[in-house]
Amino acid sequence: MSSSSVLIQFLNGLAGASSLFMVAAGLSLIFGVTRVVNFAHGSLYMLGMYLAVWLAERVGFWAAVPLAAVAVGVIGALAEISVLRRIYKAPELLQLLATFALLLLIKDFALWAWGPEDMLGPRAPGFTGAVEIAGGAFPQYDLLLIILGPVVLGFLYLVLKKTRWGILVRAATEDREMAGALGVNQRWLFTGVFALGALLAGLGGALQIPREPASLNIDLSVISDAFVVVVIGGLGSIPGAFLAALLIAEAKAFCIGLGYSQATLVIEFVIMAAVLVVRPWGLLGRMPVLARPGTAEPPFARPSLRLRWTLAIVAAALALLPVVSGGYTLVLLTDMLIFALFAASLHFIMGPGGMYSFGHAAYFGLGAYAAGMLVLREKFPMELALALAPFAAGFAALVFGWFCVRLSGVYSAMLTLAFAQIAWSAVFQWDALTGGSNGMVGVWPAPWLSSKPAYYFLTLLVCASGIIFLWRMIYSPFGHALRAARDSPLRAEASGIDVRATQWEAFAIAGLAAGVAGALYAFSKGSISPEALGIQRSVDGLVMVMLGGIQTLSGPVWGAALFTWLQDAAARNVDYWRAATGIVILALVLVLPRGVGSLLQARQ
Amino acid sequence: MSKIALSLLLFIAAGTVSAQTIKIGELNSYKVFPAFLEPYKKGWELAVEEINRAGGINGRKIEVVSRDDGGNPGDAVRVAEELISRENVALLTGTFASNVGLAVSNLAAQRKIAFIAAEPLTDKIVWENGNRYTFRLRASTYMQTAMLIPEAVKLKKVRWAIVYPNYEYGQSATASFKKLMTQAQPGVQFVGEQAPPLGKIDAGAVVQALIDAKPEAIFSSLFATDLQKFVREGNLRGLFKNTVVFNLLGGEPEYLDPLKDETPEGWWVTGYPWNEIKTPAHQKFLDAYRKRWNDYPRLGSVVGYTAMYSAANALRKAGGTDTEKLIAALKGLEMDTPFGPIVYRALDHQSTMGAYVGQLARKGGKGVMVNWRFADGANFLPSFEEVRVLRKD
Numbered sequence: 001m002s003s004s005s006v007l008i009q010f011l012n013g014l015a016g017a018s019s020l021f022m023v024a025a026g027l028s029l030i031f032g033v034t035r036v037v038n039f040a041h042g043s044l045y046m047l048g049m050y051l052a053v054w055l056a057e058r059v060g061f062w063a064a065v066p067l068a069a070v071a072v073g074v075i076g077a078l079a080e081i082s083v084l085r086r087i088y089k090a091p092e093l094l095q096l097l098a099t100f101a102l103l104l105l106i107k108d109f110a111l112w113a114w115g116p117e118d119m120l121g122p123r124a125p126g127f128t129g130a131v132e133i134a135g136g137a138f139p140q141y142d143l144l145l146i147i148l149g150p151v152v153l154g155f156l157y158l159v160l161k162k163t164r165w166g167i168l169v170r171a172a173t174e175d176r177e178m179a180g181a182l183g184v185n186q187r188w189l190f191t192g193v194f195a196l197g198a199l200l201a202g203l204g205g206a207l208q209i210p211r212e213p214a215s216l217n218i219d220l221s222v223i224s225d226a227f228v229v230v231v232i233g234g235l236g237s238i239p240g241a242f243l244a245a246l247l248i249a250e251a252k253a254f255c256i257g258l259g260y261s262q263a264t265l266v267i268e269f270v271i272m273a274a275v276l277v278v279r280p281w282g283l284l285g286r287m288p289v290l291a292r293p294g295t296a297e298p299p300f301a302r303p304s305l306r307l308r309w310t311l312a313i314v315a316a317a318l319a320l321l322p323v324v325s326g327g328y329t330l331v332l333l334t335d336m337l338i339f340a341l342f343a344a345s346l347h348f349i350m351g352p353g354g355m356y357s358f359g360h361a362a363y364f365g366l367g368a369y370a371a372g373m374l375v376l377r378e379k380f381p382m383e384l385a386l387a388l389a390p391f392a393a394g395f396a397a398l399v400f401g402w403f404c405v406r407l408s409g410v411y412s413a414m415l416t417l418a419f420a421q422i423a424w425s426a427v428f429q430w431d432a433l434t435g436g437s438n439g440m441v442g443v444w445p446a447p448w449l450s451s452k453p454a455y456y457f458l459t460l461l462v463c464a465s466g467i468i469f470l471w472r473m474i475y476s477p478f479g480h481a482l483r484a485a486r487d488s489p490l491r492a493e494a495s496g497i498d499v500r501a502t503q504w505e506a507f508a509i510a511g512l513a514a515g516v517a518g519a520l521y522a523f524s525k526g527s528i529s530p531e532a533l534g535i536q537r538s539v540d541g542l543v544m545v546m547l548g549g550i551q552t553l554s555g556p557v558w559g560a561a562l563f564t565w566l567q568d569a570a571a572r573n574v575d576y577w578r579a580a581t582g583i584v585i586l587a588l589v590l591v592l593p594r595g596v597g598s599l600l601q602a603r604q
Numbered sequence: 605m606s607k608i609a610l611s612l613l614l615f616i617a618a619g620t621v622s623a624q625t626i627k628i629g630e631l632n633s634y635k636v637f638p639a640f641l642e643p644y645k646k647g648w649e650l651a652v653e654e655i656n657r658a659g660g661i662n663g664r665k666i667e668v669v670s671r672d673d674g675g676n677p678g679d680a681v682r683v684a685e686e687l688i689s690r691e692n693v694a695l696l697t698g699t700f701a702s703n704v705g706l707a708v709s710n711l712a713a714q715r716k717i718a719f720i721a722a723e724p725l726t727d728k729i730v731w732e733n734g735n736r737y738t739f740r741l742r743a744s745t746y747m748q749t750a751m752l753i754p755e756a757v758k759l760k761k762v763r764w765a766i767v768y769p770n771y772e773y774g775q776s777a778t779a780s781f782k783k784l785m786t787q788a789q790p791g792v793q794f795v796g797e798q799a800p801p802l803g804k805i806d807a808g809a810v811v812q813a814l815i816d817a818k819p820e821a822i823f824s825s826l827f828a829t830d831l832q833k834f835v836r837e838g839n840l841r842g843l844f845k846n847t848v849v850f851n852l853l854g855g856e857p858e859y860l861d862p863l864k865d866e867t868p869e870g871w872w873v874t875g876y877p878w879n880e881i882k883t884p885a886h887q888k889f890l891d892a893y894r895k896r897w898n899d900y901p902r903l904g905s906v907v908g909y910t911a912m913y914s915a916a917n918a919l920r921k922a923g924g925t926d927t928e929k930l931i932a933a934l935k936g937l938e939m940d941t942p943f944g945p946i947v948y949r950a951l952d953h954q955s956t957m958g959a960y961v962g963q964l965a966r967k968g969g970k971g972v973m974v975n976w977r978f979a980d981g982a983n984f985l986p987s988f989e990e991v992r993v994l995r996k997d
Binding site: 001002005008009012013015116117118119120129136137138139142211213215217218221252253256257259262263264270326328329331332364405415431436437438439441442445446450460508517521525526527528529530532536567568571572577578 | 639806
């Protein structure tokens, strides 16, 4: 690289950092105060883009940008008032499920309102050309963005430091309960913060339209970038978000400049993993305030008689089903059973373990890939591959888990996501071994298992045993130790429980179980490709667990069955099936905040 | 007497059979790639209406059972299983992304049902991973790349840079381009390669890196959002001033139309100049499509329309829904399409559907293709010997 191209790539990085910062700042602000992991933040950004393109044709670009930002802010406020406000008291992370439903709704809304084609916005009047810098041309608009990022940072700094509202926001970020006890009206504070965060997302989107067309896939790609920035910077820290945005954008620009463009697939996640391992609370973040005693969940109730009977009847019905029904019912049930085991394994670390994982699909996918590779490349018999493959997933969980159990809460969850993305990109990139983006085809069961009823029985047997094993473990001494480590690490440590070792072990067991599900999945589909360990699959797992109820024993199993069935039925019968799924999830969140599994729970 | 009764019985039985519709299973990623697949759906819906209005197939109407495959292989396989075992479809058609196409193709071989892969471009679906149940309609990545080679060679440029979306389609387009160029023009140099993630190109940085490589020409397989960002940044930063660009798929209305007045002039592309093709076959399709949908066709419309006619023609030729007969019918099936006659090659099940090669230009604030010619797919396939080595069956 010549010195002039170094300079220009540096400026490219700065412009990219500004865009990234604006969307991440809003996310960080919202999380800092309300503890909501806002999955719909990328959707708000996308909405900002679409609104700005649409408005720019009517009122011009410069009027469209603030209008779009304010409109998105209002939409954010409405979402907070109508949905999130009702569920702040519900189990943690349920808000995540609600915002996931919003994501689905906004996506289909955008498709309905603006159609499927990408919408390329106008260039910004006054900033349409390029200026000459060091012998190269650099867009004027990018220079403007470079200035706007720090301006927004300064504005947020002033609002948070110098206004009364900002002081209250900071107080609530520090200690929510204490701020509430001192008479701060949290309801409106939360609404205000959510509106400001949404407005920033909308602004970020609107300002992006001269550089990028509004498209329907932008929401998910932005949300993962924004999460990474927020976590690297330190949750709730606005200057941290700026620093992290700078770091990531420059790293990407120089990867491209130096000819390592493939690395941009994963560089941000590598940086995140490295930062979290060295600085567990991000660059400028601080150790979170410890949860107060009394917030711990009550122990899992022993399965009630009603639950035992229900499970026994369901198991008997499932075992007898092939007598009356063949064909597609068995295919769908096979999927449901596999996802039930997957969800139960995630629940094992999230519920009793209290360790959130946003990257659980990594173990599902690695189990599937290991099965595929053993059968196709090593020519192992299918039965042996099925038995061995989960250990690959378990081994990965052992390695990744060692790092993850050293962190807590959302940081730990984000580290699981980083590892999952690193595993995903390795699978995606490593053509010779994994088949790259196409994956592997021809992963079929042995002949005696290849009929639908035979494979269904195998799945039923393996998944039911796996789930029962995990459930029994929850009530074993190990399960009790795990719960103690979750509720009161210090007391657990004092009574002789090695907290980290216990959590690490649980993590590996969950990975192993997810690997079993993954291997079964591979053989049921006959093929395997990188989506099996993508973010979407991890999110699906979270949705299943939350839908079923994180603090219930059997909830995740019902959640998995319900979600799989819902997707299947909605996709077949409704054109806008994503929106339909979103509405059903929202309704369940509001009506059954403790999950569908709570219906079968013993009364306490 | 009993003979009369028997023939009466046979007559009734035949009557009920002929009254039954033939079910065709269709699955695609409608919600993941709506820009391409909404016109695609309109295309096959038009075909179904035409076929049934003309009396169906041997007196039986066709009925398409269409499903959203969710855009990932796992869901697609489940959906295909549903079409096979619950809906009892005669054959499968559809799919867009390569990985989904390959997964469904593999399932088709496992469940022994014919599958016409309409959209997927991957070479593997007919070659390395080809199987006797799978047939593919569209001109593949290799074919479309090969179609651009003659023009690329004519320019006699030595220094080429390459930019492609980092997944199988972009990778194999790049590999084919390098191989074919090196054969056709020994001494060609590849001076820079950029592989941004699909849908997430960092256009400013990529354009700058390409400028630094000082290429005389660029081969790109970007499309959709990535292409729009690349064009805008490249225009702004002067990348295209002295550089010729070849862009696979760049002339398809799906990807060209959003560029509007920023369409870069002089680029060589493969695509579909729908308003300039004057052949009777295309005119008939164009009129019917506009009349039915009050919109102009995109390339997806032609693909959907032709895929459904392929299915119908195969059913007609097979004289029934038996899979073995359908495969025999599809092997070497000759038929007319809006792009002219095609044949599904018996050797590798690839159709010879071609594409239009031309240059981009601006006309009235819109992007159009000029200097175009039709490239017949049959002329851009590797030799039978090469294909035989690739295919394992």
